[in-house]
Amino acid sequence: MKKGKELMLTDSMEGFEEKKIDYNSYEVSFRRWLVSQIDSGNMSNQEARERFSLPPWEYKKIIRRWQERYSDEIHLTLRSMSSKERTDQKALExxxxxxxxxxxxxxxxxxxxxxxxxxxxxxxxxxxxxxxxxxx
Structure with a gap:
């Protein structure tokens, strides 16, 4: 222990480093996909953070920045096919x-x-x- 100073938690954490993640290394296609999933409601910000190990202190800022860049003004969603459409689909295939x-x-x-x-x-x-x- 150090005399005259309080022992800091970081003083005894040798070998532990905060891992810096370069968010520019994510491919643009991944960013667009993730933003579309969040915008369409298929995934929440929290689910995205947990699934892709985004840091809890930065993920909102990162996702917001990606949404500003890659969000589409028009969101297209596909509806599920009916049984008739599926049989038609098989006939078409x-x-x-x-x-x-x-x-x-x-x-x-x-x-x-x-x-x-x-x-x-x-x-x-x-x-x-x-x-x-x-x-x-």
């Missing part, structure tokens, strides 16, 4: 898969036709493709 298969087949056919034209032009010395530009 099935249609998308069918169209993707057709697209893949058409792309393979295009590659095959281009290969066939290349072979015909080189082997039989035919000019099948129209040349672009002024030299036709």
């Amino acid at each position: 099935k249609r998308i898969k069918e169209l993707e298969k057709q697209l893949e087949l058409a792309q393979m056919k295009n590659v095959a036709l281009n290969t066939m034209i290349d072979i015909a032009e080189t082997d039989y010395k035919l000019e099948i493709r129209k040349k672009s530009g002024p030299k036709q």
Whole structure:
């Protein structure tokens, strides 16, 4: 103990340092997402502080600063889908898969036709493709 002075709590806390967090290291996309969650009411400031380990003495200031920078004037919220919309969604997904298969087949056919034209032009010395530009 020190003589003549009171013992301070910080005098016996060797090895403990206050961890400084650089809030500029958070990605802008994360900041925008967090602000949108708070603005839409999906998360409170307190929940954000606990979930992302924001310091209790600074989190309000940090969130307020992020809200000033990244808050949208228009808040879009998605409503939940009804059962009819979900079945329609499944039908649409099935249609998308069918169209993707057709697209893949058409792309393979295009590659095959281009290969066939290349072979015909080189082997039989035919000019099948129209040349672009002024030299036709």
